[in-house]
Amino acid sequence: MENIRIFCPATIANVSCGFDVLGLCLENVGDEMTIAKTEAPGITIKEIIGANLPLAPEKNVAGVAALALLEHLQPDRGFEISIDKRIKAGSGIGSSAASAAGALFAINYLLGSPLSPKELVPFAMQGEKLASGSAHADNVAPALLGGFTLIRSYEPLDIIKIDAPEELYASVIHPQIELRTMDARSILKNNIPLKKAIVQCGNLAGLISGLYTKDYGLIGRSLHDELVEPVRYILIPKFNDIKAAAMQAGALGGGISGSGPSVFALSRGKETAQKAAQAMAAVLDGTGIPYELHVSPINPTGIKIL
Ligand code: HSE
Secondary structure, eight states: OOEEEEEEEEEEESTTTOTTTEEEEEEEEEEEEEEEEESSSEEEEEEEESSOOOOSGGGSHHHHHHHHHHHHHOOSSEEEEEEEOOSOTTSSSOHHHHHHHHHHHHHHHHTTOOSOHHHHHHHHHHHHHHHHSSOOOTTHHHHHHOSEEEEEETTTTEEEEEOOOTTEEEEEEEESOOOOHHHHHHTSOSOOOHHHHHHHHHHHHHHHHHHHHTOHHHHHHHOOOSSSHHHHGGGSTTHHHHHHHHHHTTOSEEEEOTTSSOEEEEEESHHHHHHHHHHHHHHHTTTTOOEEEEEEEBOSSOSEEO
C-alpha cells in the first residue's frame, strides 16, 4: 500500500479528576489526514487545510512525532503528510494530539505495523511536547487506543485502556476563543494540600471503578476536580454556568475538556447528552461568544482508516 486516508479523533483529556493521566476518545469529531510513501527519505508536510500551522516538519507536531518514529524504525522510504484540520488549535479537544497520533498511526500502518498502538504513544508525546512544552499522553493515548485510557505511570510509561460503558455520551461546547495549553498550564500550582489530594484520589478511583462496573451514578459522583478546575475555570467564559446547565439537563457530570476552553459533560444516553449540549449552548447564546457544539459516543477504537 502506497497511501492511506484516516480519521483522527478529538479527545477529552483529564476527564475532571484525572489531570494528565486520564483521557477519552470521541467518535464523530476529528481531522482527516492522508499519508503517502515517497521515494525520498524523511518527512514532507504537503498541505494543511483549515489551519495556519507550520509546514516545516521539525516545527509541526505531526512532523516531529513522525521524525521521531522514522529515527526509531529507519525505513528506506519517506512519507508525505496532508492534514485536513477540523479540530481548531487551542480548543481543548486534542487538536495537536490528533495530528501527531494520526501521522504515527498511518506511517506505522504503511510500514506493515511493526509497532502496536501503545508503542506509538511515546512518539506522539514528542508532538505534545512541541505544542505545549509538556509531553503529556492523556490526549494521544485515547486517540491511538480509543475508549478511556489511564496513564498509570509516565516513567516507565504504563497505559491501561478501559472500555467505556455503551450508553455513555459526551457533550462538548467549544467557545471560539483560543486557549494555549502552555498558558493554561503556567497558572497551575506546583504543590497541593494533602486534603485535596485525598479527595482527588477518591474520585479518580471512583471514576475508574464506575467505568469497569458500568455504574453511571458512581461515574457522575466521581466527575469532580479538586486540583485544576478551581484554578483554570477563570480562563473560560461562563464556565460555572455552562457546567451547571449541563447538570440541570441531566448530565452525570462534567468539567473543563483538557486545558480548555472547551467544556464537556458526560451523560447516560444520547437524548440526555443532546439536552445537556443544548443547555450548555443556551448559556452562551446572547453573550456574543460564538461556539461549536458536539455530541458524541465514546469511540471504542481510536483512529480509523477511511
Ligand atoms: N492534561 C493536559 C492539561 C491536557 O490539562 O494541560 C491538555 O490538553
